[in-house]
Amino acid sequence: MVKRKVEWKTYLAIGIITFIFFLSGILTGLFISKAKVDTLVEQVNQLGINLRETETIMLFMSLYGKDACDMLYEQLDALNNESEEIRKDVAFYETTKRVEDPSYIATKKNYMSIMLMHWLYQEKANKECQINSTIILFFYSNKYCEICKDQGTVLTYMKQKYADKIVIFTFDVDLDVRMINYLGKLYGFEVRENPVLIIRNTKYEKFLSRNDIEKILCDIGTIC
Amino acid sequence: MDLIDIGYFISFYIMLYCSFIWLYVYLRNRETIKTNPVIKRSPLVSFIVPAYNEEANIENCIKSIMNVRYPKKDITVVDDGSTDNTEKICKKYQRKGLIKFIKQNHGGKAAAMNNGIMHVRGTFIASMDADSYPDPDYLNNTMGYFNNPIVSVVTPSLKVIQTDSILRKIQWVEYLFSIFLRKLFSIFDCQYVAPGPGSIYRKDKLRKIGSFATDNLTEDMEIAFRFYEKGHKIENSTNAYVYTHTPRNFGSLYKQRIRWYRGYLQNTKKYSHMILSIRHGNLGFFLLPVNLAWIGIMSFMFINLVYNTILSIYNFIKPAWIVNDIGTLINFEQIEINWFYIFDFYSFFFVLFFVLGLLTIKFAVSTSGEKLEVWKRKTFYLYFIVLYPLILSFFWIMSTIKELIGDKRIW
Numbered sequence: 001m002v003k004r005k006v007e008w009k010t011y012l013a014i015g016i017i018t019f020i021f022f023l024s025g026i027l028t029g030l031f032i033s034k035a036k037v038d039t040l041v042e043q044v045n046q047l048g049i050n051l052r053e054t055e056t057i058m059l060f061m062s063l064y065g066k067d068a069c070d071m072l073y074e075q076l077d078a079l080n081n082e083s084e085e086i087r088k089d090v091a092f093y094e095t096t097k098r099v100e101d102p103s104y105i106a107t108k109k110n111y112m113s114i115m116l117m118h119w120l121y122q123e124k125a126n127k128e129c130q131i132n133s134t135i136i137l138f139f140y141s142n143k144y145c146e147i148c149k150d151q152g153t154v155l156t157y158m159k160q161k162y163a164d165k166i167v168i169f170t171f172d173v174d175l176d177v178r179m180i181n182y183l184g185k186l187y188g189f190e191v192r193e194n195p196v197l198i199i200r201n202t203k204y205e206k207f208l209s210r211n212d213i214e215k216i217l218c219d220i221g222t223i224c
Numbered sequence: 225m226d227l228i229d230i231g232y233f234i235s236f237y238i239m240l241y242c243s244f245i246w247l248y249v250y251l252r253n254r255e256t257i258k259t260n261p262v263i264k265r266s267p268l269v270s271f272i273v274p275a276y277n278e279e280a281n282i283e284n285c286i287k288s289i290m291n292v293r294y295p296k297k298d299i300t301v302v303d304d305g306s307t308d309n310t311e312k313i314c315k316k317y318q319r320k321g322l323i324k325f326i327k328q329n330h331g332g333k334a335a336a337m338n339n340g341i342m343h344v345r346g347t348f349i350a351s352m353d354a355d356s357y358p359d360p361d362y363l364n365n366t367m368g369y370f371n372n373p374i375v376s377v378v379t380p381s382l383k384v385i386q387t388d389s390i391l392r393k394i395q396w397v398e399y400l401f402s403i404f405l406r407k408l409f410s411i412f413d414c415q416y417v418a419p420g421p422g423s424i425y426r427k428d429k430l431r432k433i434g435s436f437a438t439d440n441l442t443e444d445m446e447i448a449f450r451f452y453e454k455g456h457k458i459e460n461s462t463n464a465y466v467y468t469h470t471p472r473n474f475g476s477l478y479k480q481r482i483r484w485y486r487g488y489l490q491n492t493k494k495y496s497h498m499i500l501s502i503r504h505g506n507l508g509f510f511l512l513p514v515n516l517a518w519i520g521i522m523s524f525m526f527i528n529l530v531y532n533t534i535l536s537i538y539n540f541i542k543p544a545w546i547v548n549d550i551g552t553l554i555n556f557e558q559i560e561i562n563w564f565y566i567f568d569f570y571s572f573f574f575v576l577f578f579v580l581g582l583l584t585i586k587f588a589v590s591t592s593g594e595k596l597e598v599w600k601r602k603t604f605y606l607y608f609i610v611l612y613p614l615i616l617s618f619f620w621i622m623s624t625i626k627e628l629i630g631d632k633r634i635w
Contacts, residue, residue: 001455002374002457005504010248014241014248022236022237029568039564058254095570153546210548
């Protein structure tokens with residue numbers, strides 16, 4: 001009969017090797033997550049630099065009264081495209097992230113602040129350069145509002161379809177950004193189950209379908 | 225990080241640990257893995273072929289056994305109450321004195337084996353399924369292991385005959401994997417199956433530990449468990465080939481695997497006292513607990529994969545449905561293909577498992593005496609990599625559910 005033995009040394013040695021590989025896997029995962037956040041930080045910083053260029057153009061216009069609307073229009077258009085790219089990356093990062101990174105929250109706050117400034121410059125440019133684009137403000141919450149994702153989908157579609165007629169600014173109310181909170185008080189809303197949209201100073205506290213938005217845009221003369 | 229992630233981490237650790245154990249066992253023994261001990265004596269080997277409605281295969285089976293190159297052998301076919309021409313074909317060979325023929329009422333394969341054991345003269349018994357055909361050198365590559373008196377069972381290496389359907393292509397690779405793994409289990413002294421087609425037993429030891437269990441779904445596994453538990457050594461030969469028919473379509477494969485896997489669960493329950501028992505060596509302390517963990521891992525990953533696949537399809541269709549424009553299916557939210565979208569937190573593990581998987585295929589193919597021939601057998605490997613984990617997990621989940629709810633066991 002065989003006297004059976006357990007190969008303790010093998011189990012232990014392989015256990016250590018496995019642990020080293022496992023740890024390498026975790027560290028690589030953390031490194032990839034960090035690299036993604038760093039990329040977002042870099043993108044947001046670049047957006048901030050481009051925003052300052054917009055600021056410079058507007059300051060130049062107000063001081064010297066020169067017509068630099070074409071340049072401003074181009075600049076805002078580039079800014080729109082850039083922030084759309086960041087929005088996609090942010091959305092992808094948020095749906096696939098495995099670990100919380102504190103620097104990501106700070107970056108997203110920074111992104112929101114830039115978006116707020118971008119919105120204000122867009123409003124100002126619309127007035128001073130008679131740009132006829134309609135501004136849509138979209139307030140969402142990842143914590144409370146499930147249907148906000150669908151609203152985002154509709155708005156992305158609208159943006160593709162009416163690229164030169166509407167400009168959409170998206171704000172995350174969960175981030176506790178002072179200006180976003182103030183806008184909530186100013187317009188009298190709190191994002192819970194439903195998204196909030198502000199189109200030409202009118203507040204909509206519900207999910208707006210493609211047809212709803214197209215009707216609103218038609219009524220205010222943006223697309224009809 | 226949520227419970228799913230923790231589930232993945234635990235699964236990855238166990239999968240890595242097992243992969244490294246078997247890789248280590250292989251690399252430590254790779255020089256000798258294909259060599260067998262030289263035969264010192266050639267005692268009589270009695271083949272027992274249980275047959276139930278095997279008119280299509282029995283003649284080829286008998287002929288292939290007759291072609292086995294070994295000085296002393298005889299053949300006994302036990303007809304387990306066939307209703308086709310099995311008896312007629314066998315009687316033809318019986319009249320020529322080439323085989324012994326026994327007819328019994330239908331009682332199952334184990335009963336037929338037990339009946340055969342009572343009537344054969346050989347010192348060793350080779351069980352052979354009627355739809356399986358041993359290689360001419362099958363005995364020359366196994367009998368040497370019995371030079372060692374503590375060896376009571378030697379298991380063969382099963383190969384798939386036909387590769388004419390997707391499922392048979394997958395099984396072709398799977399069987400090569402089994403050859404590889406069975407040898408590693410044998411080296412690591414934790415083999416727990418003595419396959420029906422081709423396992424060889426010392427008759428005196430077989431009689432001593434008792435007959436094949438007639439109430440077990442996998443009597444060939446039960447007998448191996450019993451041999452192991454009683455302290456017998458089970459060896460394996462990587463080049464004692466037995467060619468066997470495998471299920472062609474999903475229905476028959478499902479039926480076969482449900483029986484196999486339920487049989488495994490049944491035997492694990494029967495021999496549960498071996499689990500984590502140091503006295504029962506690497507099988508009790510390592511392989512049985514790990515196999516149970518594997519069932520959990522496969523179920524977890526399969527359910528997660530199915531859920532994520534459904535979710536992905538839903539998320540793909542949803543934008544078009546929300547905005548009521550089918551055109552958005554193609555160009556909605558187009559993203560660039562760059563590292564940001566390709567690499568994930570788990571990327572290291574996926575790459576590592578992919579590399580380990582390729583290495584294992586290479587080692588398994590070479591151990592089982594085949595050539596890799598990647599291009600020629602590309603569909604074999606592709607189907608195996610893509611479909612096999614899904615099919616295997618599905619069968620294990622169904623077997624576990626059926627065993628848990630106590631569904632009627634059908635052989």
